[in-house]
Amino acid sequence: MIVIMSLEYDVLIIGGGAAGLMCAASLTSRGVSNIAVIERNDRVGKKLLMTGNGRCNVTNTSAVAGDYNTDDQDxxxxxxxKFGISDTMTFFExxxxxxxxDKGDLIYPRTLRSNTVLDSLRFYCEDHGVAFITDTLVREISADNVINGSYKARYIVISTGGASYPVTGSDGNSYKFINSVIHDNSAFAPVCPGLVPLMSSDKDIKALSGSKAHARIRLFIDRKECACEDGELLFTDYGISGICVMQLSSVYNIRKLTxxxxxxxxxxxxxxLSAEEAKEQIDKRLSSSSQRSVAEQLSGLLPINIAEVVSKRKGDLLDNIRNFRIDISGSLDMDRAQVTIGGIKLSALNDGMSLRKxxxxxxxxxxxxxxxxCGGYNLQWAWTSAFAAADDISKRLS
Structure with missing residues (x-):
């Protein structure tokens, strides 16, 4: 790490995660010097190492702005x-x-290791003179840009994350000190977990804990279909999980706020299978003369424990297989969420990511x-927002 020689900087970046490190790297690539990154943990990039199951899904080539939830789509x-996927890939390469x-639309480092991405950012920053101030929790920002009464900067970048995975340091603390400088509660969108498993109190679901199935899942809120996802469904002792469920959870939690x-x-x-094909597959397996249970007869079509639960439910067997209902009682909390929904409103920021106030x-x-x-979208936002801020700051410093 760079030895800290000064308490005054042109740019102080609070938070050494994906966005903060990319902002520092992007600033130095634009000729900005005298930069420091303040990190509450003993090392930077703790949360970045967890992304993509440790492989770091850097971006997604199919990502467009319309895929994101925000308060200011324009x-x-x-x-x-201005700063999209091609810019990200060019900067990394x-x-x-x-x-x-690439693995389809998903872009990874060739090593398939997240520490490759972290090391590349850290090494680049160190080689270009960025200072790292670790084990330092930011508690206040004064009116003249003094942090914790010690570190002063011309420009401050807050990149402390949201409230998801608080064990990594992103515990929502940023919202408090952002509001301490703008004093405007209306500038914040309500916060809730995103990309998180869903809970169910259905007793027969708990019995399926550990089972998996390829499925199409339709989410209904107040009896109206809101979203649909295909993928691997994982049954757990608290409800359901899997990427398809995580996608639906964001829709669910946003609606829950209102x-x-x-x-x-x-x-x-x-x-x-079509409805006709599914009926044919079921009918040819069922025999009234068989000594086997319905679940056992369907075991070549469905996992036997899932078939057992489905066959015991009231109503038509085919309908239960095609429309297996699971009541949702909530979602897991921020400590299991992959992303935070909400935070400082995009509309409260200028185009260059600075606070309007x-x-x-x-x-x-x-x-x-x-x-x-899921799938590189949220890391792409980290890179895009970092590029935007770095571009704006470098122009103001020049």
């Missing part, structure tokens, strides 16, 4: 037009020297009310 589109590889009476999902356990302070990454699906 501004988000404008930011993505040309500046950070990270060879990228109030809902009930929610449930209908699971199609044979999504690749305090334009020498910038907010980037997960602290902003922008969240996307």
């Amino acid at each position: 501004k988000l589109s404008s930011i993505f037009e 040309d500046e950070l020297k990270v060879k990228l590889t 109030g809902l009476k009930d929610a449930y999902v209908l699971v199609d356990l044979l999504p690749e 305090r334009d020498d302070i910038y907010v980037i990454g997960e602290a902003v009310n922008v969240d996307g699906p």
Whole structure:
């Protein structure tokens, strides 16, 4: 790490996660010097190491601004037009020297290791003179940009994350000190967990804990279908999980903020088959003369424990297989969420990511009310917002 020689900087970045490190790297690539990153943990990038199951899904080539939840879609589109996916991939390949590889739309480092991405950012910053101040929790920002009464900067970038995975340091603390400088509660969108498993109190669901099935899952809130996802469904002792469920959870929790009476999902356990094909597959396996239970006869079509639960439910067997109902009682908390929904509103920021009410302070990454699906979308927002802030700051310093 760079030895800290000064208490005054041109740019102080609070939070050494994906967005903060990219902002520092992007600033130095634009010729800005005298930069420091303040990190509450003993090392930077703790949460970045967890992304993509340790493989770091850097971006997604199909991502567009419309895929994200935010309060200002026009501004988000404008930011993505200036700093998009191709800019990200070029920076990683040309500046950070990270060879990228694709798995469909998903872009990873060739090593398939998240520490490759972290090391490339950290090494680049260190090689360009960025100072790292670790084990330092920011408690206050004064009116003249003094942090904790010690560190002063011309510009401050807040990249402390949201409130998801608080064990990594992103515990929502950023919202408090952002509001301490703008004094405007209306500038914040309500916060809730995103990309998180869903809970169910259905007794027969708990009996399926550990089972998996390829499924199509439709989410209903107050009896109206709100979203649909295909993928692997994982049954747990608290409810359901899997990427498809995590995607639906964001829709569920956003609606929950405004109030809902009930929610449930209908699971199609044979999504690749038409209704006629599914009926044919079921009928040819069932025999009134068989000594086997219905579940046992269906074991070549469905996992036997799932078939057992489905066959014991009242009603038509085919309908139960195509519309297996699971009542939703809630979601797990922030400690299991992959992303935070809500935060400082994008509309409370200028196009360059500075606060409208305090334009020498910038907010980037997960602290902003922008969240996307699984699959590299949220890291792309970290990179995009970091590029936008770095570009704006470098122009103001020049």
